Amino acid sequence: MAKVYFKAVDSYSKTEEISSAARELLTTIVKEDKVILEKFIPLKVHFGEKGNNTFIQSKNYAGVIDYLKERHIESAFIETNVLYRGERTTREKHINLAKEHGFTELPIIIADGEHGEDYLEVEINKKNFNKCKVGKEIADKKQLIIMSHFKGHALAGFGGAIKQLGMGCAARGGKLAQHANSIPKISSLKCKSCKACAKRCPESAITVDKKAKIDKDKCVGCASCMAICPYGAISNSWVASISKSFNERLSEYAYAAAKDKANIYITFAFNITKNCDCEGHSMKPIVNDVGVFASTDPVAIDKACLDVVDRNNGKTVFRRGRYTLDYAEKIGLGSQSYELVEVK
Ligand code: SF4
Ligand code: SF4
Known part of the structure; x- marks a missing residue:
């Protein structure tokens, strides 16, 4: 059974507490799950669309960055270009926005090149895809720390580690393929x-x-x-994407992005908004802040986030998208059974 480590922090305003919670969970997971760390480990992050004010800011990652530096492990912020037209559509603009949003502590890698042309096809042989287009600079790494922001998402229902892997690590063409209409x-x-x-x-x-x-x-x-x-x-047509088969395609891409990698997943359940950080406008959180989670299993960590958020609120907060967990488990991405280990 997968372990999900959790440390409660009740407010996004407590930056130092969040940063040290993430560091503590990383320390714990490396020790308890006996994770062997590579010499270069990029942090997969989301820089937030221009105008968005609820993405997880880089100062919350300081503890993780320090942890790696102290062990002489090189790192970088890594991201892929988005499918839609905006400030993160091409590498140059994307990097400029990342810096504008305060991501200055590490070098920045846009994994799929200037326009999404740099990718490797990862063979998975699943129901929807035989091969997936994963950003080259992600596909050729052995290990990443997948930093996810837990919140809602217009198409996926909710976004956490699986979304960060599936959509977040796909090259632009891979994103298009997940949205059904692969021909623009x-x-x-x-x-x-x-x-x-x-x-x-x-x-x-x-x-x-x-x-x-x-x-x-x-x-x-x-x-x-x-x-x-x-x-x-x-x-392309976004409307056509809301379907169970979208959840399946997302899961298959997550499987491809994680394939043969010893990833660590750290999820920040703060600023839990109805929609995602790609929305270029300000949004209000819909439930209270929760804390930081860590696991080596992307399915388990997403399930734990949903469960703890529901438990704290006494209701099902995100109803849509849970099929993603069933399908991701079925194809071998991870397990919905987990042990929640609360780190005090
Ligand atoms: S679709 Fe038309 S306007 Fe757009 S780049 Fe091509 S030729 Fe130019
Ligand atoms: S027409 Fe097809 S192959 Fe050519 S740039 Fe557009 S998506 Fe890529």
Whole structure:
């Protein structure tokens, strides 16, 4: 049975307490679960979309960063580009925003390159995917510390470690594949025939006559064109993504991102908002702050977060998305059975 270590901290305003709780849990998990640490361990984080004010700020990671430094373990903040058009769509803008949001203590790696073109295909042979496009700089690492923010999510229902692995570690094309429509759509109304997409498409799948058109047989769904189009003419359908099969695809990508890695998962249950940190506006938490969790099992840690948040509130807080846990367990990502070890 997986162990999930937990330390209660009742307010996000208690930064130093949160930072030392994360450090204490990391120390405990390394000792108790006999985790062997690599010489380079990136921290998978979320920098928060521009305008968002509830993402987990980097000062809360200070204890973990110090722990690694004291052991001469090199690290970096690591992230992938997002699918939608925004401040985190391309590497340069993404890094600028990360620094603006205070992520300055470590170097920053955007794992899938400038537009999402850098990925490795990880073979998993599951129901929905045989191979998954994982950001190259993540796929080629042996170990990461997956720092997740526990909160709601418009499509997944809730977001924690599995979401941070599945969507968070996927290259842009992998994100697109999870959202069902792996071939983007071009709006002929918005297209200005500038040819920027055709010039950058790695598969020469786009031709521009009067308007741009994608050759579905050539397109590999890398999603780069969505980031490149200066007129926002290329998109996918988000609405079609809300389904059980989305939860399955998310879980399969999480499986791919974690495959053959000795990851450690640290989840921060603070600022528990209805939607995720990709929302570029301020949001209010919907329940009280809870504390910090750590585990080597991404399924167990997500289940523990849901259970403790429900227990504290005397009700089911996030109803949607729980099928993700069932499916993730079924495909071997982890276990929903866990022992909660409260660190006092
Ligand atoms: S059209 Fe080209 S750039 Fe766009 S998703 Fe397909 S392969 Fe990638
Ligand atoms: S980059 Fe956008 S506007 Fe330019 S041709 Fe492609 S779809 Fe049309």
